[in-house]
Amino acid sequence: MSSPSPARTGSTPRPAPPDDTKLALLFIAPAALGFLVFLVWPTVRGIYLSFTRFNLLRPAEFVGVDNYTRMFADPVFWNALWVTLQYVVLNIGFQTILALVIAVMMQRLTQSTWLRGLILTPYLVSNVVAAMLFLWILDYQLGFGQVVLESIGLERIPFLGSADWAIPTIAFINTWRHVGYTALLIFAGLQTIPETVYEAARMDGSSEVSTFLRITVPLLRPILALGLIITVVGSFQVFDTVAVATQGGPVNATRVLQFYIYDLAFGRFQFGYASALSVALLLVLMAVTFVQYRLTRADSTDLD
Structure with missing residues (x-):
C-alpha cells in the first residue's frame, strides 16, 4: 500500500523566509559610519x-x-575637578528633586498634553541662549532679578560675580533648562506602575507619604537610575553655560574641567x-x- 502524498497530508515544506541581513546592514551602515567617524x-x-x-x-x-x-x-586640574564635582552634586540634587515633584504633580493633578509641552519648553532652548538670558536677568546693575530682590527688601546678590554664588547659580540655570525633560522621563515611569498597587496600599491604610516612599520610589528605581546616569554624565560635561556666563571666573571659581580642557586646547x-x-x-x-x-x-x- 503506497504512502499518502505530501499534497494530501499538508506536509509540503514551506519556503524559507528571505534573508534580510544585507538590507539590515544597508540601513545600519550610515549610523555605523557616523559612529566610527565621529x-x-x-x-x-x-x-x-x-x-x-x-x-x-x-x-x-x-x-x-x-x-x-x-x-x-597640576593644581588647576584638581581645582577644576573639584569645581566640577560641586556643580554635579548641586545640579543633580536640584534637578532630581524638582523633576520628581513635577512628575508626581502631573500624575496626580493633571495629565494634560498641553502642560507637558509647556514643561518641556525650556529644554528646547539652547544652553547658550539660556546662559545669555539669565546673564541679563541676574546682572548686578541692570538685572530684573536684582530689582525683584530689592522690591522684597533684600540686598542685591552678585550671582555670577561671586565665588560663593557662581557655581550654585550655574547649577540652577541648567536645572531650569533640563528639569522638564527629566520630569517627563519620570512621569513616563509613573505610568508603568499599576493602579492596583496603590489601591492595595489604600486598603491597608497607607498614608500618601508612606505610599510614595515605600511604593512609588522603589518601583521608579530603574527610571530614576537611568535619569541619574544621563544627568550625571551630562553634568560632568558642562561647558556652554560657563563659557558664556563666567568664562571660568571669578578666580577659577567656575573653571570646570571641560572649560579647562577647551582653554588648554584652543586657547594655549x-x-x-x-x-x-x-x-x-x-x-x-x-x-x-x-x-x-x-x-x-x-x-x-x-x-x-
Missing part, C-alpha cells in the same frame, strides 16, 4: 595624542606619560595635555557610570 576615531586619536606633545605647528612628539605626570601635579594650543585631561574625564565618567549602575540596580525592576 566617536570611535576621535576617541582613539585623542588617547594617542594624550601621550604626545602636539600644538598644530609641528608633528606630534611622543612623550610617554609626561602629560599624565603633569596632570597629577596644548593639544597633547588637553587630550590627557580628556582621557582622565572619560575614565571618571566610566567609573561613575559603573558605580551608579551597580548601586541602583538599573537592570532590574521590582514590578517583576
